[in-house]
Amino acid sequence: MTAEPGREHLCGLRDGTVLGGLMWECEHPGGLVVIRTPYDAEQHEPIARSWNARGYHCLVQDVRGRYRSTGDWSPYTSEGGDGAQVLARLSSEYPGLPLVLFGASYAAHTALEAARGAAFASAAPVAAVITLVPALGPAETAWDADGAPWITHRIGWWHEHGRHRRSLPPLPTAELDRRTAQAREQGFVEAARNWDWAPAALADWRRLWSAERVDLSARYGHLDTPLLVISGDDDFFDHDARRLARAWSAPVHFASGPWGHRLVGGVTDEALRSRITSAGGLSHIIDPWLRAQGMPGTAAAWTGVLASAAASRTRSLLDPVSGAWCHERTSP
Structure with a gap:
Protein backbone atom coordinates (compact mmCIF):
# COMPACT_ATOMS: atom_id res chain seq x y z
CA MET A 1 0.00 0.00 0.00
CA GLU A 140 28.02 32.38 13.29
CA THR A 141 27.90 30.89 9.80
CA ALA A 142 30.43 33.33 8.31
CA TRP A 143 33.28 33.10 10.84
CA ASP A 144 34.80 30.32 12.91
CA ALA A 145 35.39 30.61 16.66
CA ASP A 146 38.84 32.12 16.05
CA GLY A 147 37.57 34.77 13.63
CA ALA A 148 38.65 33.11 10.38
CA PRO A 149 36.12 33.32 7.51
CA TRP A 150 34.35 30.27 6.11
CA ILE A 151 34.47 31.90 2.72
CA THR A 152 34.32 28.83 0.45
CA HIS A 153 31.45 27.29 2.41
CA ARG A 154 29.50 30.57 2.44
CA ILE A 155 29.93 31.22 -1.28
CA GLY A 156 28.69 27.72 -1.99
CA TRP A 157 25.68 27.97 0.35
CA TRP A 158 24.57 31.40 -0.80
CA HIS A 159 24.90 30.50 -4.46
CA GLU A 160 22.88 27.34 -3.95
CA HIS A 161 20.31 28.31 -1.30
CA GLY A 162 20.51 31.98 -0.38
CA ARG A 163 19.18 33.92 -3.37
CA HIS A 164 16.15 32.35 -5.06
CA ARG A 165 12.82 30.72 -4.31
CA ARG A 166 14.24 27.31 -5.20
CA SER A 167 17.74 26.00 -4.61
CA LEU A 168 20.19 25.89 -7.51
CA PRO A 169 22.65 23.09 -8.33
CA PRO A 170 25.97 23.45 -6.48
CA LEU A 171 28.75 25.42 -8.13
CA PRO A 172 31.30 23.25 -9.97
CA THR A 173 34.43 22.85 -7.87
CA ALA A 174 36.59 24.89 -10.27
CA GLU A 175 34.13 27.80 -10.25
CA LEU A 176 33.80 27.68 -6.45
CA ASP A 177 37.60 27.79 -6.16
CA ARG A 178 37.75 30.71 -8.61
CA ARG A 179 35.19 32.71 -6.64
CA THR A 180 36.97 31.94 -3.38
CA ALA A 181 40.21 33.30 -4.83
CA GLN A 182 38.38 36.39 -6.08
CA ALA A 183 36.88 36.99 -2.64
CA ARG A 184 40.25 36.72 -0.94
CA GLU A 185 41.91 39.08 -3.42
CA GLN A 186 39.14 41.68 -3.89
CA GLY A 187 37.15 41.41 -0.66
CA PHE A 188 34.06 39.34 0.06
CA VAL A 189 31.54 41.99 -0.98
CA GLU A 190 33.40 43.49 -3.95
CA ALA A 191 34.01 40.10 -5.54
CA ALA A 192 30.30 39.24 -5.47
CA ARG A 193 29.57 42.15 -7.82
CA ASN A 194 31.06 39.99 -10.59
CA TRP A 195 28.82 36.99 -9.90
CA ASP A 196 25.58 38.22 -11.54
CA TRP A 197 23.70 38.39 -8.25
CA ALA A 198 20.58 40.56 -7.96
CA PRO A 199 20.76 43.71 -5.79
CA ALA A 200 18.72 42.11 -2.98
CA ALA A 201 21.08 39.13 -2.89
CA LEU A 202 24.10 41.44 -2.79
CA ALA A 203 22.52 43.35 0.11
CA ASP A 204 22.00 40.13 2.05
CA TRP A 205 25.59 39.05 1.26
CA ARG A 206 26.90 42.37 2.59
CA ARG A 207 24.81 41.97 5.74
CA LEU A 208 26.24 38.48 6.26
CA TRP A 209 29.81 39.78 6.54
CA SER A 210 28.96 42.81 8.69
CA ALA A 211 26.72 40.98 11.20
CA GLU A 212 27.64 40.71 14.86
Whole structure:
Protein backbone atom coordinates (compact mmCIF):
# COMPACT_ATOMS: atom_id res chain seq x y z
CA MET A 1 0.00 0.00 0.00
CA THR A 2 1.33 3.45 -0.96
CA ALA A 3 1.62 5.85 1.95
CA GLU A 4 -0.55 8.93 1.81
CA PRO A 5 1.37 12.07 0.81
CA GLY A 6 1.61 15.02 3.17
CA ARG A 7 -1.50 17.21 3.19
CA GLU A 8 -1.09 20.79 1.98
CA HIS A 9 -1.09 23.27 4.84
CA LEU A 10 -1.36 27.04 4.32
CA CYS A 11 -0.86 29.70 6.97
CA GLY A 12 -1.73 33.32 6.17
CA LEU A 13 0.27 35.97 8.01
CA ARG A 14 -0.82 39.46 8.99
CA ASP A 15 1.19 41.10 6.20
CA GLY A 16 -0.50 38.99 3.52
CA THR A 17 2.30 36.44 3.14
CA VAL A 18 1.09 32.85 2.84
CA LEU A 19 3.41 30.18 4.23
CA GLY A 20 2.94 26.80 2.60
CA GLY A 21 3.91 23.41 3.93
CA LEU A 22 2.97 19.77 4.19
CA MET A 23 1.28 18.16 7.18
CA TRP A 24 1.76 14.49 7.95
CA GLU A 25 -0.72 13.23 10.54
CA CYS A 26 -0.91 10.08 12.64
CA GLU A 27 -3.63 8.40 14.67
CA HIS A 28 -3.88 9.39 18.34
CA PRO A 29 -1.16 12.06 18.33
CA GLY A 30 0.50 13.05 21.57
CA GLY A 31 2.05 16.21 20.14
CA LEU A 32 2.73 18.24 16.99
CA VAL A 33 6.27 18.69 15.66
CA VAL A 34 6.97 21.83 13.62
CA ILE A 35 9.89 22.01 11.19
CA ARG A 36 10.38 25.29 9.31
CA THR A 37 12.91 24.93 6.49
CA PRO A 38 14.38 26.67 3.45
CA TYR A 39 15.21 23.30 1.86
CA ASP A 40 11.78 22.20 0.48
CA ALA A 41 9.17 20.65 2.74
CA GLU A 42 8.64 17.70 0.41
CA GLN A 43 12.26 16.57 0.90
CA HIS A 44 11.58 16.12 4.62
CA GLU A 45 8.99 13.36 4.22
CA PRO A 46 11.18 10.64 5.81
CA ILE A 47 11.81 12.68 8.96
CA ALA A 48 8.12 13.67 9.12
CA ARG A 49 7.06 10.03 8.94
CA SER A 50 9.56 9.14 11.65
CA TRP A 51 7.77 11.65 13.89
CA ASN A 52 4.44 10.06 12.97
CA ALA A 53 5.86 6.71 14.08
CA ARG A 54 6.73 8.31 17.43
CA GLY A 55 3.13 9.48 17.89
CA TYR A 56 3.32 13.07 16.61
CA HIS A 57 1.69 15.02 13.83
CA CYS A 58 4.43 16.76 11.84
CA LEU A 59 4.20 19.99 9.87
CA VAL A 60 7.11 20.78 7.57
CA GLN A 61 6.78 24.35 6.35
CA ASP A 62 8.76 26.27 3.76
CA VAL A 63 10.01 29.57 5.18
CA ARG A 64 9.05 32.92 3.70
CA GLY A 65 10.05 33.23 0.06
CA ARG A 66 10.99 29.58 -0.45
CA TYR A 67 9.21 26.87 -2.47
CA ARG A 68 5.49 26.92 -1.47
CA SER A 69 5.65 30.14 0.56
CA THR A 70 5.11 33.63 -0.80
CA GLY A 71 7.11 36.71 0.16
CA ASP A 72 10.76 37.61 -0.26
CA TRP A 73 13.51 35.24 0.86
CA SER A 74 16.11 36.95 3.03
CA PRO A 75 18.04 34.53 5.27
CA TYR A 76 17.94 35.16 9.02
CA THR A 77 15.51 38.09 8.94
CA SER A 78 11.90 36.91 9.40
CA GLU A 79 11.84 33.67 11.36
CA GLY A 80 10.83 35.00 14.80
CA GLY A 81 7.70 36.88 13.79
CA ASP A 82 6.69 34.36 11.14
CA GLY A 83 7.22 31.43 13.50
CA ALA A 84 5.17 33.00 16.28
CA GLN A 85 2.20 33.48 13.96
CA VAL A 86 2.48 29.91 12.70
CA LEU A 87 2.44 28.56 16.26
CA ALA A 88 -0.60 30.64 17.16
CA ARG A 89 -2.41 29.25 14.13
CA LEU A 90 -1.46 25.66 14.93
CA SER A 91 -2.52 26.04 18.54
CA SER A 92 -6.01 26.97 17.38
CA GLU A 93 -6.12 24.22 14.74
CA TYR A 94 -4.90 21.49 17.11
CA PRO A 95 -5.99 22.61 20.58
CA GLY A 96 -4.42 20.72 23.44
CA LEU A 97 -1.57 19.20 21.44
CA PRO A 98 1.90 20.11 22.79
CA LEU A 99 3.99 21.94 20.20
CA VAL A 100 7.55 20.73 19.66
CA LEU A 101 9.96 22.80 17.56
CA PHE A 102 12.57 20.72 15.72
CA GLY A 103 15.26 21.50 13.21
CA ALA A 104 18.82 21.02 12.00
CA SER A 105 21.22 23.73 10.79
CA TYR A 106 19.13 26.68 9.46
CA ALA A 107 15.95 24.95 10.65
CA ALA A 108 17.43 24.95 14.16
CA HIS A 109 17.59 28.75 13.86
CA THR A 110 13.93 28.85 12.81
CA ALA A 111 13.00 26.67 15.81
CA LEU A 112 14.77 28.93 18.29
CA GLU A 113 13.38 32.07 16.71
CA ALA A 114 9.82 30.71 16.70
CA ALA A 115 10.14 29.93 20.43
CA ARG A 116 11.47 33.44 21.08
CA GLY A 117 8.82 35.07 18.92
CA ALA A 118 6.03 33.12 20.58
CA ALA A 119 7.25 34.11 24.05
CA PHE A 120 7.56 37.76 23.03
CA ALA A 121 4.07 37.81 21.51
CA SER A 122 2.53 35.77 24.34
CA ALA A 123 1.44 33.32 21.63
CA ALA A 124 1.05 29.55 21.87
CA PRO A 125 3.32 27.98 24.51
CA VAL A 126 6.06 25.69 23.23
CA ALA A 127 6.49 22.36 25.03
CA ALA A 128 10.04 21.61 23.84
CA VAL A 129 12.73 22.74 21.40
CA ILE A 130 15.14 20.32 19.72
CA THR A 131 18.05 21.78 17.73
CA LEU A 132 20.61 19.77 15.78
CA VAL A 133 23.93 21.27 14.59
CA PRO A 134 22.41 24.76 14.88
CA ALA A 135 23.36 27.58 12.51
CA LEU A 136 22.54 30.39 14.93
CA GLY A 137 22.91 33.50 12.80
CA PRO A 138 24.73 35.19 9.91
CA ALA A 139 27.97 35.87 11.80
CA GLU A 140 28.02 32.38 13.29
CA THR A 141 27.90 30.89 9.80
CA ALA A 142 30.43 33.33 8.31
CA TRP A 143 33.28 33.10 10.84
CA ASP A 144 34.80 30.32 12.91
CA ALA A 145 35.39 30.61 16.66
CA ASP A 146 38.84 32.12 16.05
CA GLY A 147 37.57 34.77 13.63
CA ALA A 148 38.65 33.11 10.38
CA PRO A 149 36.12 33.32 7.51
CA TRP A 150 34.35 30.27 6.11
CA ILE A 151 34.47 31.90 2.72
CA THR A 152 34.32 28.83 0.45
CA HIS A 153 31.45 27.29 2.41
CA ARG A 154 29.50 30.57 2.44
CA ILE A 155 29.93 31.22 -1.28
CA GLY A 156 28.69 27.72 -1.99
CA TRP A 157 25.68 27.97 0.35
CA TRP A 158 24.57 31.40 -0.80
CA HIS A 159 24.90 30.50 -4.46
CA GLU A 160 22.88 27.34 -3.95
CA HIS A 161 20.31 28.31 -1.30
CA GLY A 162 20.51 31.98 -0.38
CA ARG A 163 19.18 33.92 -3.37
CA HIS A 164 16.15 32.35 -5.06
CA ARG A 165 12.82 30.72 -4.31
CA ARG A 166 14.24 27.31 -5.20
CA SER A 167 17.74 26.00 -4.61
CA LEU A 168 20.19 25.89 -7.51
CA PRO A 169 22.65 23.09 -8.33
CA PRO A 170 25.97 23.45 -6.48
CA LEU A 171 28.75 25.42 -8.13
CA PRO A 172 31.30 23.25 -9.97
CA THR A 173 34.43 22.85 -7.87
CA ALA A 174 36.59 24.89 -10.27
CA GLU A 175 34.13 27.80 -10.25
CA LEU A 176 33.80 27.68 -6.45
CA ASP A 177 37.60 27.79 -6.16
CA ARG A 178 37.75 30.71 -8.61
CA ARG A 179 35.19 32.71 -6.64
CA THR A 180 36.97 31.94 -3.38
CA ALA A 181 40.21 33.30 -4.83
CA GLN A 182 38.38 36.39 -6.08
CA ALA A 183 36.88 36.99 -2.64
CA ARG A 184 40.25 36.72 -0.94
CA GLU A 185 41.91 39.08 -3.42
CA GLN A 186 39.14 41.68 -3.89
CA GLY A 187 37.15 41.41 -0.66
CA PHE A 188 34.06 39.34 0.06
CA VAL A 189 31.54 41.99 -0.98
CA GLU A 190 33.40 43.49 -3.95
CA ALA A 191 34.01 40.10 -5.54
CA ALA A 192 30.30 39.24 -5.47
CA ARG A 193 29.57 42.15 -7.82
CA ASN A 194 31.06 39.99 -10.59
CA TRP A 195 28.82 36.99 -9.90
CA ASP A 196 25.58 38.22 -11.54
CA TRP A 197 23.70 38.39 -8.25
CA ALA A 198 20.58 40.56 -7.96
CA PRO A 199 20.76 43.71 -5.79
CA ALA A 200 18.72 42.11 -2.98
CA ALA A 201 21.08 39.13 -2.89
CA LEU A 202 24.10 41.44 -2.79
CA ALA A 203 22.52 43.35 0.11
CA ASP A 204 22.00 40.13 2.05
CA TRP A 205 25.59 39.05 1.26
CA ARG A 206 26.90 42.37 2.59
CA ARG A 207 24.81 41.97 5.74
CA LEU A 208 26.24 38.48 6.26
CA TRP A 209 29.81 39.78 6.54
CA SER A 210 28.96 42.81 8.69
CA ALA A 211 26.72 40.98 11.20
CA GLU A 212 27.64 40.71 14.86
CA ARG A 213 27.54 37.42 16.75
CA VAL A 214 24.27 36.77 18.54
CA ASP A 215 24.21 37.51 22.27
CA LEU A 216 22.60 34.20 23.09
CA SER A 217 21.87 35.00 26.74
CA ALA A 218 20.07 38.19 25.80
CA ARG A 219 18.20 36.59 22.92
CA TYR A 220 17.17 33.26 24.41
CA GLY A 221 18.12 33.28 28.08
CA HIS A 222 14.65 34.32 29.22
CA LEU A 223 12.86 31.36 27.61
CA ASP A 224 11.46 28.74 29.98
CA THR A 225 11.13 25.94 27.41
CA PRO A 226 13.19 22.73 27.80
CA LEU A 227 15.90 22.54 25.15
CA LEU A 228 17.77 19.60 23.62
CA VAL A 229 20.91 20.60 21.71
CA ILE A 230 22.56 17.95 19.53
CA SER A 231 25.96 18.87 18.16
CA GLY A 232 28.83 16.92 16.59
CA ASP A 233 32.46 16.78 17.59
CA ASP A 234 33.43 17.45 13.96
CA ASP A 235 30.71 19.99 13.16
CA PHE A 236 31.92 23.47 12.28
CA PHE A 237 29.10 24.92 14.44
CA ASP A 238 30.00 22.89 17.54
CA HIS A 239 31.41 25.93 19.37
CA ASP A 240 28.13 27.81 18.94
CA ALA A 241 26.03 24.80 19.92
CA ARG A 242 27.92 24.72 23.20
CA ARG A 243 27.45 28.48 23.61
CA LEU A 244 23.72 28.01 23.16
CA ALA A 245 23.55 25.30 25.81
CA ARG A 246 25.46 27.49 28.28
CA ALA A 247 23.23 30.50 27.62
CA TRP A 248 19.91 28.68 28.08
CA SER A 249 18.41 29.29 31.54
CA ALA A 250 15.67 26.63 31.39
CA PRO A 251 16.59 22.92 31.59
CA VAL A 252 18.93 22.07 28.70
CA HIS A 253 20.44 18.77 27.62
CA PHE A 254 23.50 18.80 25.35
CA ALA A 255 24.44 15.73 23.31
CA SER A 256 27.35 15.15 20.96
CA GLY A 257 29.35 12.42 19.31
CA PRO A 258 31.83 11.58 16.53
CA TRP A 259 30.05 13.13 13.53
CA GLY A 260 29.91 16.38 11.61
CA HIS A 261 27.24 18.64 10.15
CA ARG A 262 25.45 15.78 8.36
CA LEU A 263 25.16 13.97 11.69
CA VAL A 264 25.24 10.16 11.68
CA GLY A 265 24.33 10.08 7.98
CA GLY A 266 27.67 11.69 7.18
CA VAL A 267 29.82 9.12 8.98
CA THR A 268 31.77 7.21 6.33
CA ASP A 269 33.86 4.98 8.61
CA GLU A 270 31.82 1.77 8.58
CA ALA A 271 33.20 0.49 11.90
CA LEU A 272 32.45 3.78 13.63
CA ARG A 273 29.02 3.95 12.07
CA SER A 274 28.31 0.45 13.36
CA ARG A 275 29.31 1.45 16.90
CA ILE A 276 27.05 4.51 16.74
CA THR A 277 24.14 2.40 15.49
CA SER A 278 24.71 -0.20 18.18
CA ALA A 279 24.57 2.58 20.78
CA GLY A 280 21.13 3.61 19.51
CA GLY A 281 22.22 6.63 17.50
CA LEU A 282 20.46 9.91 18.13
CA SER A 283 17.17 8.15 18.90
CA HIS A 284 18.84 6.99 22.12
CA ILE A 285 18.82 10.66 23.15
CA ILE A 286 15.75 12.16 21.48
CA ASP A 287 13.09 9.63 22.42
CA PRO A 288 13.93 9.28 26.14
CA TRP A 289 14.41 13.04 26.44
CA LEU A 290 10.92 13.63 25.06
CA ARG A 291 9.52 11.02 27.45
CA ALA A 292 11.22 12.85 30.32
CA GLN A 293 9.39 16.03 29.24
CA GLY A 294 6.04 14.21 29.53
CA MET A 295 5.53 13.61 25.80
CA PRO A 296 5.49 10.51 23.61
CA GLY A 297 8.87 8.81 23.74
CA THR A 298 10.72 5.78 25.01
CA ALA A 299 11.62 5.18 28.65
CA ALA A 300 15.33 4.77 29.38
CA ALA A 301 17.34 4.37 32.55
CA TRP A 302 19.74 7.15 31.59
CA THR A 303 17.09 9.87 32.00
CA GLY A 304 17.59 9.63 35.75
CA VAL A 305 20.20 12.36 35.23
CA LEU A 306 17.32 14.66 34.22
CA ALA A 307 15.23 13.93 37.31
CA SER A 308 16.69 16.42 39.78
CA ALA A 309 15.11 19.87 39.70
CA ALA A 310 18.58 21.28 40.36
CA ALA A 311 20.00 19.60 37.26
CA SER A 312 19.15 22.31 34.75
CA ARG A 313 22.16 21.36 32.62
CA THR A 314 22.88 17.77 31.62
CA ARG A 315 24.77 16.14 28.79
CA SER A 316 25.31 12.93 26.85
CA LEU A 317 28.56 12.18 25.03
CA LEU A 318 29.17 9.21 22.74
CA ASP A 319 32.70 7.80 22.97
CA PRO A 320 33.94 6.98 19.44
CA VAL A 321 36.24 4.18 20.65
CA SER A 322 33.97 2.25 22.98
CA GLY A 323 30.73 3.21 21.25
CA ALA A 324 29.16 3.89 24.66
CA TRP A 325 27.10 6.88 25.76
CA CYS A 326 28.06 8.74 28.93
CA HIS A 327 25.23 10.68 30.61
CA GLU A 328 25.90 13.19 33.37
CA ARG A 329 24.82 16.35 35.15
CA THR A 330 26.99 19.38 34.58
CA SER A 331 27.72 22.67 36.30
CA PRO A 332 25.94 25.88 35.26
